[in-house]
Amino acid sequence: MNDEGRRLLRRSALRVRRSAAWLRTEEVPPARGDFLHLLGTGGNPSGVIRQRRRTGGMWLSLGGVQIAVDPGPGAAFHAARAGLDARGLDAVLISHGHTDHYLDAGSLIEGMCRGMSRRRGLLCLPQEALELGIVSRYHLGLDPAPWYPGGPIVTPWQDGVPVQVGPLELAPFRVQHGPENYGIRFTVRGMRIVYSSDTSYVLRYEGEDGTQFVPRPGEPLAPPRAITEVREDVVAAFAGADLAILNVSFFWQHAHRHLTAVGAADLLRRAQIRRALITHFDRSAAPDAEAIARYVAMESGAEVLAARDGMRLPLDS
Numbered sequence: 001m002n003d004e005g006r007r008l009l010r011r012s013a014l015r016v017r018r019s020a021a022w023l024r025t026e027e028v029p030p031a032r033g034d035f036l037h038l039l040g041t042g043g044n045p046s047g048v049i050r051q052r053r054r055t056g057g058m059w060l061s062l063g064g065v066q067i068a069v070d071p072g073p074g075a076a077f078h079a080a081r082a083g084l085d086a087r088g089l090d091a092v093l094i095s096h097g098h099t100d101h102y103l104d105a106g107s108l109i110e111g112m113c114r115g116m117s118r119r120r121g122l123l124c125l126p127q128e129a130l131e132l133g134i135v136s137r138y139h140l141g142l143d144p145a146p147w148y149p150g151g152p153i154v155t156p157w158q159d160g161v162p163v164q165v166g167p168l169e170l171a172p173f174r175v176q177h178g179p180e181n182y183g184i185r186f187t188v189r190g191m192r193i194v195y196s197s198d199t200s201y202v203l204r205y206e207g208e209d210g211t212q213f214v215p216r217p218g219e220p221l222a223p224p225r226a227i228t229e230v231r232e233d234v235v236a237a238f239a240g241a242d243l244a245i246l247n248v249s250f251f252w253q254h255a256h257r258h259l260t261a262v263g264a265a266d267l268l269r270r271a272q273i274r275r276a277l278i279t280h281f282d283r284s285a286a287p288d289a290e291a292i293a294r295y296v297a298m299e300s301g302a303e304v305l306a307a308r309d310g311m312r313l314p315l316d317s
Contacts, residue, residue, distance in 0.1 A: 126180035196246045202255045
């Protein structure tokens with residue numbers, strides 16, 4: 001080896017040791033304050049493919065606990081660019097097994113488990129998604145090696161069974177979208193934040209001519225005069241929320257499997273919620289996000305904010 005090669009060897013060996021120490025043993029400064037950071041505000045297949053709006057999900061900092069929620073494509077990248085350190089994560093949560101809700105989970109688990117060198121952190125996801133293998137055996141810690149002995153504590157969601165992460169309580173509730181899927185209530189120090197995930201809500205509505213309609217796959221929806229039947233379990237799950245985080249992919253399309261803006265306004269009224277954030281916009285709805293938020297606010301009487309990529313929302317507890 002020539003002199004240049006020896007210099008490169010010494011430098012690279014030193015950097016490898018420093019990198020390993022940074023990843024595995026260096027303490028991570030705690031996050032400051034309670035906040036919600038939007039790693040992405042897009043969703044659905046068209047959103048994943050086009051990435052006009054990011055599809056990375058959310059990062060919650062609550063009561064000193066750091067949580068990634070539905071880390072879709074790009075979550076790790078956008079977290080790093082926002083100064084959010086995956087090494088400090090306490091939990092990774094997946095509501096259901098669709099690509100825009102889980103694809104970057106492995107990357108964040110590697111950070112949380114310090115390059116898979118430690119057994120630490122929590123992974124919560126539906127049993128169905130776990131069995132389908134949306135998270136690899138390696139990232140579940142099921143194939144440990146001497147140099148990669150780590151992995152998360154894996155906890156499948158159970159409807160209504162809370163999970164404790166430090167002072168923060170996570171309470172999953174079953175919602176309806178296709179695969180096994182859960183909304184999540186976050187409670188800490190008397191503050192309750194409720195996340196809808198993707199779910200149907202409107203079961204029956206009245207058209208402008210008084211005709212009763214049921215939302216069905218593939219059928220166009222008539223303009224609604226009134227919502228006459230909804231998923232009351234969803235209303236109950238949101239009752240008492242200080243902040244509702246609603247996945248509003250469409251204005252009034254595909255209501256058989258999505259909340260929609262029209263449904264969101266009805267939900268906020270019935271659950272008597274005063275503050276809401278709408279996110280997870282389909283490519284078709286994203287250009288009208290601000291107008292959709294204004295519509296939901298006017299119809300519900302609540303303060304409604306349209307999420308933006310990279311938005312950080314302070315959470316007062």
